[in-house]
Amino acid sequence: MNISELIIPGDTPGIEWRLPVLHFAGTSATAPKVYIQAALHANELPGTALIHYLCEHLREAEAEGAILGDITIVPQANPIGAAQSHFGEMQGRFDLASRTNFNRDFPLVTLAERDSLLADLDGQTAVNRLKRTLLHMALGAELVLDLHCDDESIQYAYIDEAFWPEASDLASALAMEAVFLSDGESSAFEEAVGHAFKRQGKETLAQVPGRLAVTVELRGRRDVYPDMAKADAHGLWRFLAARGVVRDEAARLADFTGPAVPLDNIEMVRAVEPGTVLFHKDIGDTVEAGDLLATLITRPGFADGSVDIRASGAGLVATRSSDRFVRRGGDLMKIACGKPTRLDRKPGTLED
Incomplete structure (x- = not known):
């Protein structure tokens, strides 16, 4: 596992933000590349717990040469939000400075315009620099998972119709009780990734086989328990195996039988x-x-x-x-x- 660090300069003197980025190098040039992040809404922590246990699987797989596709992981994607508390309670969802949802206002670019996200970063606020950097990393992968949670919630996901029903394997692997089929018309992180994936050429694609951009809602904000996190990590491992990102011949997925409904x-x-x-x-x-x-x-x-x-x-x-x-x-x-x-x-x- 290679560990690097992104440094985001703050908007006031003496402040900077640091994000650890974990990278597992794949051994196959044809295997899908994966990007996973958690806690973009900084107070939503089930995804961070999932990643902690998933990395145990990945380190073992790395030692056995079983990682086929490159995997990039950002376990805590929003240190800015994690530092913002109001009367002792972490806010996490909305930037206190701009009052904007941390998971909105991501730039909408085509896949060919990916590198433009890093142009002129010095003139960007810390939050905008963070958003552009995260999106740039994600667009280097084919499979992009943004791990969130709801308030009190079943396990479900927002998946653009362009990736459905191919993405039913993820719904099965994580034992989702429902899928919300989104229209891809917002500036949330997952939909900004989908916007680029659907615009790889002159035409907008209705279906994008082999690619995925998804917001996974890992139950509720209080559902941060060892057994849950380990089960979810194992489920995500099985998804990676099914997509050929890791090698595990024993991994099997049943058909997804839950409801998949438009917004x-x-x-x-x-x-x-x-x-x-x-x-x-x-x-x-x-x-x-x-x-x-x-x-x-x-x-x-x-x-x-x-x-x-x-x-x-x-x-x-x-x-x-x-x-x-x-x-x-x-x-x-x-x-x-x-x-x-x-x-x-x-x-x-x-x-x-």
Whole structure:
């Protein structure tokens, strides 16, 4: 394993950020190259734990000559976000300086324009320099995995339709309970990679065989446990074996049997009033139209002081908020449904 370090100069005197980058050299020129990063949202740590145990597998494989494709890993991709705390709590998702989501505003370039990402970096802010550097590294690979997690959540992923159903092997390997088929119309890291992969020539490709850009949602933010991380690391190892990145003849993958639904089929359940949240359904539950999802206590102690939130259609409860007080319009749940839930969704991400 080769270890290098990226240095990102800070935006104020005396500050710089350092990112360890781990590299495992492959022995086959034809094997796929892989890029994996975790904790771009710095407070989402299941991916960092997964990488810790995955590297144990990879070091053993390296000693046995079983790594076929180059593998580049950034275990903690956002030291800037990791250093930003507010009243003792790491923020991680939004840059306190710009108020921008760390996983938005990645440059959209074609694959041929990859090297332009590193041009004139001296004039870029630390966050923009970080984003450009990460994206440049990722575009040197064919398989790109961005490891995230949700709040309270099942295991699922955002996968551009251009990589589906070929990417069902990853869904199977990581025992995902659902896949959200994205439209590739945002500036998130994974979709910026997909944007380039689909634009390798003059035409925009509808399908990109042999390539993958994916956001993996490794359950919820509190799901950071040794057994989970080891199981996920083993699952990712089996995916790498199935794609010919590592050699493991014993690795086998079953067919993925979970739902794969477009983003138009995701019901975003939001609070109609502010109040205390009492959930009646948990992640992983299936619901029918009209089922009681949550009760909001809006005026405690009053006879008319609560509001019921019900499902508009049938589906699988994929995520749930961990907060038990919600503002008006705040997110409560995502439900993966079998048909579109709204006709006015704008292309792009489901949340900021």
